Amino acid sequence: MTNKFIMIASSKGGVGKSTAALGIAAALASGGRRVLLCDLDFGNACLDILLGVQDSVLCTIQDVALGISSVEGALIDIDLPDQNSKRKKAPKNDGALKLFPCAVSAPQTISESGEGGRINAYNICLAIKDAAEFFEADYVIMDTGAGANSVVRATARLCDMALVVTGQMPVALRSAEKTVTRLTELEVPDIRIIINNFDAQGVISDSRRGLFTVIDESKAVLAGVIPYDYSLMLMHERLLLRPGDSKIAFENIAARIEGENIPVFSGIKRLRKLKKKICQ
Numbered sequence: 001m002t003n004k005f006i007m008i009a010s011s012k013g014g015v016g017k018s019t020a021a022l023g024i025a026a027a028l029a030s031g032g033r034r035v036l037l038c039d040l041d042f043g044n045a046c047l048d049i050l051l052g053v054q055d056s057v058l059c060t061i062q063d064v065a066l067g068i069s070s071v072e073g074a075l076i077d078i079d080l081p082d083q084n085s086k087r088k089k090a091p092k093n094d095g096a097l098k099l100f101p102c103a104v105s106a107p108q109t110i111s112e113s114g115e116g117g118r119i120n121a122y123n124i125c126l127a128i129k130d131a132a133e134f135f136e137a138d139y140v141i142m143d144t145g146a147g148a149n150s151v152v153r154a155t156a157r158l159c160d161m162a163l164v165v166t167g168q169m170p171v172a173l174r175s176a177e178k179t180v181t182r183l184t185e186l187e188v189p190d191i192r193i194i195i196n197n198f199d200a201q202g203v204i205s206d207s208r209r210g211l212f213t214v215i216d217e218s219k220a221v222l223a224g225v226i227p228y229d230y231s232l233m234l235m236h237e238r239l240l241l242r243p244g245d246s247k248i249a250f251e252n253i254a255a256r257i258e259g260e261n262i263p264v265f266s267g268i269k270r271l272r273k274l275k276k277k278i279c280q
């Protein structure tokens with residue numbers, strides 16, 4: 001399989017991009033894929049902390065982009081806890097997930113044109129491509145900062161797919177539609193929406209333009225829904241995901257990325273009961 005580059009994006013901050021990046025990367029790696037998780041949120045890098053490996057960060061993507069470090073010197077192995085996926089025969093997954101960490105710096109300092117000796121769109125993309133090749137990654141999951149900042153615009157050119165994370169409220173959906181439009185302009189070939197913090201009861205009792213109408217009208221495909229799950233806030237203490245609805249939601253999204261046709265609420269107990277009401 002050739003490397004597949006997937007960007008996690010949003011207009012608004014704090015909607016769950018990093019959580020989704022981690023959950024989807026873990027689900028793909030648990031299913032036997034080699035996954036390179038890149039922290040491209042130059043303003044608010046956080047994946048090292050969420051994964052509990054902040055003390056192992058010696059070199060970063062910026063160092064590799066500047067030629068100060070090799071790819072090998074920057075990548076960090078992430079141990080996956082034994083996860084009993086219902087969907088796959090749990091293959092051995094040691095070394096299947098690596099983090100390409102990022103130093104916190106101002107994203108606006110990234111120029112889109114190539115200038116010698118400075119971090120720019122060209123050498124960041126090159127660093128990501130080199131890392132993907134070195135690790136022989138099946139998937140490269142790129143967690144970005146909110147909005148179409150210069151890092152997003154630069155790395156969009158690498159992407160095979162973008163996952164736009166949003167909430168389900170009308171304001172959030174309008175922002176998501178805007179992000180889909182921007183990424184379409186940047187020629188990302190496959191753009192899908194993830195509804196995070198999904199609250200089925202809220203959708204049923206909301207008399208405004210329905211969630212699924214909005215998704216149908218946007219040009220993006222629904223990649224999946226992730227229910228609100230308090231345990232996701234404690235990810236860094238439990239190292240990745242506890243069994244439960246959110247873990248199944250990430251596995252469903254991973255399976256759809258792999259091309260499987262999975263019904264939207266498949267296996268998510270809390271949402272299954274309300275499925276008929278929502279989808280009518």
Ligand SMILES: Nc1ncnc2c1ncn2[C@@H]1O[C@H](COP(=O)(O)OP(=O)(O)OP(=O)(O)O)[C@@H](O)[C@H]1O
Pocket residue numbers: 010012013014015016017018019020041044144145146196197198226227228229230231232233234246
């Ligand atoms: N489905 C969920 N259920 C409960 N809490 C969640 C869920 N998704 C995300 N969170 C929590 O919401 C907060 C913001 O999530 P996260 O950091 O993933 O957002 P983000 O979009 O990456 O933010 P930023 O724009 O700052 O990068 C975190 O505390 C996270 O644990």
Ligand SMILES: [Mg+2]
Pocket residue numbers: 017018019041046143144145
């Ligand atoms: Mg984030």
